[in-house]
Amino acid sequence: MKSFDTLTNPGLVRPWRIFPALLLVCTAQTQAQTVYRCGSSYSDAPCPQGQALQVDDARSETQRHEALQAAARTRAMADKLEATRQQEERAQQAQALAAEQTAKAEIRQREHLARQQAKAERLAAQVARERRRRMAGHPHRDEAQESPWFEAVVVPPMPRKKGSAHPPERTLPGPVQSASAPASP
Numbered sequence: 001m002k003s004f005d006t007l008t009n010p011g012l013v014r015p016w017r018i019f020p021a022l023l024l025v026c027t028a029q030t031q032a033q034t035v036y037r038c039g040s041s042y043s044d045a046p047c048p049q050g051q052a053l054q055v056d057d058a059r060s061e062t063q064r065h066e067a068l069q070a071a072a073r074t075r076a077m078a079d080k081l082e083a084t085r086q087q088e089e090r091a092q093q094a095q096a097l098a099a100e101q102t103a104k105a106e107i108r109q110r111e112h113l114a115r116q117q118a119k120a121e122r123l124a125a126q127v128a129r130e131r132r133r134r135m136a137g138h139p140h141r142d143e144a145q146e147s148p149w150f151e152a153v154v155v156p157p158m159p160r161k162k163g164s165a166h167p168p169e170r171t172l173p174g175p176v177q178s179a180s181a182p183a184s185p
């Protein structure tokens with residue numbers, strides 16, 4: 001049975017029939033090739049005042065095969081070196097990106113600390129203003145002794161019982177020494 005191409009186009013040329021002919025033509029051209037020297041350049045087309053040079057490949061088939069293998073090894077090594085270079089460039093880019101991110105994080109942290117410090121300074125100024133405002137109504141108070149966390153309160157003494165030589169003991173929370181107990185060194 002004939003293929004569909006043969007039935008529809010009987011003049012169709014098959015590539016597997018042409019390939020051997022092309023191979024013969026290509027090898028014939030590489031055997032005896034004329035190159036023209038035109039000044040400081042070379043060309044395969046004749047040029048005015050150009051000199052024809054005969055270029056023959058005098059190598060044997062084994063030598064040509066070895067040269068092709070050497071070229072393939074060189075090409076493979078070049079590809080490997082290029083891959084290594086690209087990998088190193090990617091690593092350098094990653095390091096640069098990490099360094100940039102670290103620097104940005106440090107800047108953000110410094111800015112955050114500066115904002116916190118400014119906030120603490122504003123709060124301290126506000127406390128100082130409030131203290132001055134409170135002290136303005138009390139001229140007998142000394143500002144140096146004023147504390148926003150502690151205010152001393154004077155407790156009036158307890159009345160003595162009739163007939164008692166010592167004042168009564170007070171019960172206060174925490175460890176308190178009584179007036180009659182000697183101070184320990």
